[in-house]
Amino acid sequence: MKTATLVLAWRQFLRGLRAGEHRTLIAALTVTIAALTAVGLFAGRVSGLLNSEANNLLAADAVVSADQPLPAALRQAAEARGLTTSQTQTFPSMVSANGDAALSTLKAIAGPYPLRGTLTLNAGRGDYTVDAAPAPDVVWVDDRLANRLRLKVGDAVRVGRLEMKVGALIVREPDIAVDFAGLQPRLIMNAEQLPQSGLIGFGSRIRYRLLVAGEAPAVAQWRAEVDQQLTRGQRLEDVRESQPQVRRALERAETFLRLVTLLAATLAGTAVLLAARRYSAKQADAVALFVTLGATRARIRGLLLAELALIFGLAAALGGAIGWLTQEALALLVRDNLPDALPLPTPWPWLAACALGLVLLAGVAGPTLMQLARTPPARVLRRELTAPARLWLSLLVTLGAAAAVFLWVAGDARLALYVAGGIVGAVAVSGLVGWLLLWLVSRFANGFAARIALRQLARRIWLSAAQLGALAVGLLGLWLLTAVERDLLSAWERRLPADAPNVFAFNIQPDQARAFQDALTAGQVKDAVLQPMIRGRWVERNGQPVQPRGYDDERARRLAEREFNLSWGEMLREDNRLTAGKPLAGEGWSVEAGLAETLGIRLGDTLTFDVAGTRVAGKVVNLRTVEWDSFRVNFFVVGTPAMFADAPTSLITSFHLPPERRAEVAQWSRAFPNVTFIDVGEVLGEVRRVLGLSASVLRLVFVFCLAAGVVVLLAALETSAPERRREAAVLRALGAHSRQIAAIQWWEGALIGATAGLVAGLAASVTGWAVGRQVLELPVSFNAWLPLASLLAGLVLAGGVTLWERRRLSRESALGLLRDPS
Amino acid sequence: MLEAQGLGKHVVAANEALDILADVSFGLPAGASLAIVGASGSGKSTLLSLLAGLDAPSRGTVRLAGEELGTLDEDGRALLRGRVAGFVFQSFQLLPELSALENVMLPLELAGRRDAAQVAGQWLDRVGLAARRDHTPRTLSGGEQQRVALARAFAPGPQVLFADEPTGSLDTHTGERVADLLFELNAASGTTLVLVTHDERLAARCGARLRLAAGRVIEQVNA
Incomplete structure (x- = not known):
């Protein structure tokens, strides 16, 4: 140039x-x-x-865990990227005090802890947080261990060969839900003391963890690098998984x-x-x-x-x-x-x-x-x-x-498809409805203003169509935003009621079922349904051995590797929804749709599980979606009673226990020593935080987008302004009264506004419903009021613009308008 | 300077072939003036656009400033116009968002002249609008707008000026003043003038005349 x-x-x-x-x-x-x-x-x-x-x-941005000590290279690689690291070792051991002993989960910490979240303690003078391991001769215990061993702050406890002092009670431990050992009473100590304690020896079941935190890109790079080097028994932990x-x-x-x-x-x-x-x-x-x-x-x-x-x-x-x-x-x-x-x-x-x-x-x-x-x-x-x-x-x-x-x-192709479908549909339908409306009104309209308005609309048919389409898309955007805010978001909020289950109890033996349920009822716990649970390893698919290493996807590999919690029952639970196949009957598996997609399992595949040495096989009869965030007990794979007739079974349940009554878990734990309780209050709290934060942020962004949308709508109505003004000028030059011109413009605006409004409202209802159901998987109902409200809004908007233009027209001479209609 | 041979324009409208211009031939030496006259729809403006290379003829040839227009493509004709032609239109064709001065500067800027502002200022002065150089067309009267258009047409020093009903949008008095100015500047610059008009008095001021009716020449007076 x-x-x-x-x-x-x-x-x-x-x-x-x-x-x-x-x-x-x-x-x-x-x-x-x-x-x-x-x-x-x-x-x-x-x-x-x-x-x-x-x-x-x-308690970190990324964690590698293993059943063997982790190679120093992993930690060095993280530190080389400027990341903070820390290490923990978690293992079960007996802890004794006051002449009593309890099997507990010990966590030994080397370095800062936690790297993310907070570890809250209480030593009798209110809660406080710490960011490192306790002093070498001090331990922190949770209230379950304190209750079981009647411990107070300052008491002595014996851990292995060492005698240590209780420094504080643990109020909140960030990673307790991820840490598998969340089931038992807990004790935190300094890793320096481990060698002297004699706790670590051959055959100890220790989980070694390397905690890493820092800038998100550096963490992501480190994760990618580590993922390539993982050997058997090592894995990257992920909250999402x-x-x-x-x-x-x-x-x-x-x-x-x-x-x-x-x-x-x-x-x-x-x-x-x-x-x-x-x-x-x-x-x-x-x-x-x-x-x-x-x-x-x-x-x-x-x-x-x-x-x-x-x-x-x-x-x-x-x-x-x-x-x-x-x-x-x-x-x-x-x-x-x-x-x-x-x-x-x-x-x-x-x-x-x-x-x-x-x-x-x-x-x-x-x-x-x-x-x-x-x-x-x-x-x-x-x-x-x-x-x-x-x-x-x-x-x-x-x-x-x-x-x-x-x-x-x-x-996300699906999200794009639904919204684009809504828009294309709205544009196509608005064209058709607009044409129909023009035809209808032109047959029955007999007032001067309506006839002129129609003739003008018909004369610039393409401009009218473009304006109608733009207005419909603008309104559709606004209504979708409203639908998202009003229907979708509240459906999500309803999904997590205040009494969502926060305690899981498992390993309940069938002969304890009655007594256990009675105990819960006495403790005023409602809706606790006991369900069978059997551990099984997935061994074959269609007669071929399962090879976890054959999956490219890291998540698929891990899912295939680990033991499955299986269950049985022919009734579909209320928070499950069938997406393919037919209900379970006789023999067969019902598989969660997301898992099936990750592992490439299809309807009709034969899956074989090894349950305590016995092979249990069946065809996949159906796929279903599960509302994981309902916090009720759910299973990836469910079979039928007939398939598990002889299998060793235990029962599992979940229920809501108000946080202030958390100590009751300790009583039940004493009454049913074999039963394991997991407190998922932390996870529930996290989901609530995500939801609450998203909701308040989204509502704010909505307001912003709504404001932007109104500007677009006004621009859409303004788009034919020069043409309308020129027409108005000619009419005025020919002697039309300003009230007649206003009536003509009102008719024009009303026709366009009402059509666009109606179409946009309908399209938004359908699109909102489809996005809610199909993409967000929320139980959204069809909003039948929206089309009507939208029609009215279209009319009001068009009326507003007409009024505004009328004021402008009344200030200008016919000659001025003829010379420069823009 | 300008020469037409067997010029014709043929269009198909509503499935009907129509000769809107047929068999026009004339020659115009440098510095001469030609009036193209005729009633509305007689083909005057069509002839003007063919002569200026704004449109391509169906038949015949046009030679402008020694260049055969038929041998040039659209861009070639544009470049030639930029070099040798100036225009005055019935509807002035001033850009509404530009000031009087900027409107006059436009062809000079297109030609890459560094002294555009200075030359444009001088021409506005010559047409008596120095005081209104910063006004936009909206705030100028019809006569003033056409004077700005005259300044814009003469400023780059064209060899040929094409004027399409230059007084058509003006009242008689104003029209006469603008016409006087047009002929005065034309004489002073030695420009060849092609003027389309239906005003006989204006046409009479030109040396040569071409009268059209239904696309055909019915009277031809050579310079």
């Missing part, structure tokens, strides 16, 4: 800025980039916080945030589309004049591109700044609800938003402007001449760009 062209483009850009010619396009692009930057930055930061909060359950409830909650929060970003992108894209149309319409005369004055096509293209690039650059800078400020403001607003400070923002969301803005601009405005470059010079003599439209090209590029943007933002 020649310097002269660049200089001219720069001057034209400055002149356009001063004259307000680029205003709409710059505003639309700025809003796009600002909205996506703000939402992206904020969502990213919240998501980072949610993940690091979830990592509290690991060990706690499916937390995984589901995090996934859902991410999907919600992506959905909102997607809707923001849709609204913004619509705004850019409308602005680009107005921009190119305004440029047509200038381009024709340039060609007449001797500019070549290449030069015109260069000019338009350079000017567009300058507009984009300005919008990117402005949008970035506004987006950054907005997300800072959002962060400030939720600060008090957050458990911790949000991680620092990165420039990526801004760059992504800019790229997105560019794709939208290139896809939507590009073809229109390139078409402009072909404007025939004779247009300066005859206005009606325009460049021959390459509609298919514009359509193709726009659709391609929109699809790319959708997939990118959604990060």
Whole structure:
């Protein structure tokens, strides 16, 4: 491109800025980039916080555990990346005091602890937190051990060969839920004392853990590196894997945030589309004049591109700044609800938003402007001449760009598909309904204003259709946001009631079932249903031995390797839903759909499990989804009673116990010594934190997106303003009263508004319902009121714009309007 | 300077072939002036756009400043126009967002002239609008707008000026003043003038005349 062209483009850009010619396009692009930057930055930061909060359950950002001492190289690799490390060893051992002894889980700590989350203690003067192991001669015990051995702070306990002092009671231990040994009374000690204690010897069942924490990218790199080096018996622990409830909650929060970003992108894209149309319409005369004055096509293209690039650059800078400020403001607003400070923002969301803005601009405005470059010079003599439209090209590029943007933002093909389906459906149906409505009203309308309005709408049918489509998409975005906020989010909140189970009890023997249930009933615990549970190793699939190493996916490998908790029962539980196959009867397996997908198990496969030496085989009869976050007992694989007739069975149950009555677990534990109790209160609390945090953040982002949406709607209604004003001017010149003109405009606005409103409401109801059911897997019901409310909103919006225009019209003379309708 | 041979334009409208211009031939030496006259729809503006290379003829040839337009593509014709032609239109064709000065600067900037602002200022002064250089077209009267357009047309020093009904949007008095200015500047610059008009008095001020009716020449007075 020649310097002269660049200089001219720069001057034209400055002149356009001063004259307000680029205003709409710059505003639309700025809003796009600002909205996506703000939402992206904020969502990213919240998501980072949610993940690091979830990592509290690991007491670190990443953990490698093994049944053998871990090689020093792993720790050195972490430290070389600037990460903080710590090591723990967990093992069962007898602890004695006051003439009594109890089997406990001991955790010996070397280094800082915890690296994430808090370890809360109480030594009689209120709760406090610590961040390192106790002094060498001090131990910390939990209330179960204290109850069992009647211990107080300051008492002496014997651990192996050593006598140590109780320094404090453990109130909250971050990684207790992940730590398998959460079942037994607990004791924390300093790892320095281990050699003298004589606790570690041949055959000790020790779990060695290396805890790592630091900057997220460094942790991710270390994880990837370690994953390659793991040998048998070593594994990377992951909250998402060990706690499916937390995984589901995090996934859902991410999907919600992506959905909102997607809707923001849709609204913004619509705004850019409308602005680009107005921009190119305004440029047509200038381009024709340039060609007449001797500019070549290449030069015109260069000019338009350079000017567009300058507009984009300005919008990117402005949008970035506004987006950054907005997300800072959002962060400030939720600060008090957050458990911790949000991680620092990165420039990526801004760059992504800019790229997105560019794709939208290139896809939507590009073809229109390139078409402009072909404007025939004779247009300066005859206005009606325009460049021959390459509609298919514009359509193709726009659709391609929109699809790319959708997939990118959604990060999930299914989510993109549902929302895109809703939008395409809304546009198609609004075209059809609009046409029908025009036809119907034109048959029955007999007032002057209605007839003129209809004739005008019909005359610029494509503009009317584009306006109707844009308005429908804008309203759809708004309604989807409302549906997400009102229906989906509350469905999620309802999913986790205040009395969700927080204690699991297992290893209950069949002959204890009655007594156990009686004990729970006496303790006023309701809804505790005992279910059979059998441990089994998966050995064959369709007669072929299972080879965990054959799976590429790390999670699949681990799932295939470990023992399964199997159960039986022909009734489908209320929090399970059949997705394929038929209900269990006779013999066969019912497999959780997610597990089946990870392990490649299909309907009709024969699975064989080794249950205490006996092989139990059956065909997969159905696949089902499980609401893991219901916190009720659930199983990946369920068989039928007939298959387990002779198998050694125990029972498992879950129930809700108010936190203040936690000590009762110790009583039941004494009454049923073989029964193991797991307190999942921490995990439940974590899921609640994810939910609460997501909900408050999402509601805030919704408000922001709603505001952006209203701007888009106003822009959509404004899009035919110059045409309407020109018509109004002609009518006024012919003697029409301003009330008659207003009535004509009202009819026009009302027809478009009501149609778009109705269609958008219907599409939003269907899309919201589908996304809720299929993507978020929440029990959402169809919102039948939305279409009606949407129709009314369309009418009110159109009425508002008409009123506003009427005021403007009443101030201007007919001549002024005829001369410059824009 | 300008020469047309057997010029014709053929269009197909509503499945019907239509000769909107047929068999126009004339020659115009440098510095001369030609009026193309005729009623509305007689083909005047079509002829002007063919002569200026704004549109391509169906038949015949045009030679402008020694260049055969038929041998040039769209871009070639644009470059030629930029070099030798100036334009004045009935509807002024000023860009509404630019000031009077910026409108006059536009063709100079397109030609890459560094002295665009200075030259444009001088021409605004010549058409008597120095005081209104920063006004946008919206705030100028019709006569003033056309004077800005005249300044824009003459500023790059064109060899040929094409004027399409330059007084068509103005009242008689204003139209006369603009026409006076047009002829005065034309004489001073020695520009060849091609003027489309239906105003006989204006046409009479040109040396040569071409009268069209239904796309055909019915009267031809050579310079």
